[in-house]
Amino acid sequence: MLLITCHVCGAQGDETDFHYGGQAHVRRPATANPEDISEAAQRDYMYTRLNPKGLHFERWRCDRGCGKWFHAARDTVTMAFAATYGVTERPPAHIIAMIPETNPWHGVFTEAPVSEPHPEEAHRAVSKDGEPS
Numbered sequence: 001m002l003l004i005t006c007h008v009c010g011a012q013g014d015e016t017d018f019h020y021g022g023q024a025h026v027r028r029p030a031t032a033n034p035e036d037i038s039e040a041a042q043r044d045y046m047y048t049r050l051n052p053k054g055l056h057f058e059r060w061r062c063d064r065g066c067g068k069w070f071h072a073a074r075d076t077v078t079m080a081f082a083a084t085y086g087v088t089e090r091p092p093a094h095i096i097a098m099i100p101e102t103n104p105w106h107g108v109f110t111e112a113p114v115s116e117p118h119p120e121e122a123h124r125a126v127s128k129d130g131e132p133s
């Protein structure tokens with residue numbers, strides 16, 4: 001049984017009180033024109049996921065509390081949650097430092113957070129005459 005604490009409202013429960021939402025930090029390919037996305041990039045976005053033995057980063061939803069999504073760092077061997085954090089946040093620095101070199105997550109969080117707009121927002125920022133507004 002998993003013991004989970006909601007990052008948003010603090011509700012506690014087991015896995016039946018929460019909903020697993022798959023791998024965290026899956027980024028849609030950045031482009032203003034979806035036709036420019038390669039087949040490989042679209043395939044990776046839709047289907048390719050990490051499957052580490054050990055520390056993993058996941059999405060969870062608080063079903064019986066606030067209903068909000070949050071991210072969690074969880075060990076897939078011990079099932080223990082190492083940390084929870086907001087969906088727009090990076091994992092805590094001490095958790096990033098714990099990722100071993102053999103884990104496919106190693107190096108994923110080494111770059112500074114990207115602050116570029118979501119592709120749909122970038123698309124909306126183009127005016128009717130095609131010039132950025």
Ligand SMILES: [Zn+2]
Nearest residue numbers: 006062065066
């Ligand atoms: Zn909650």
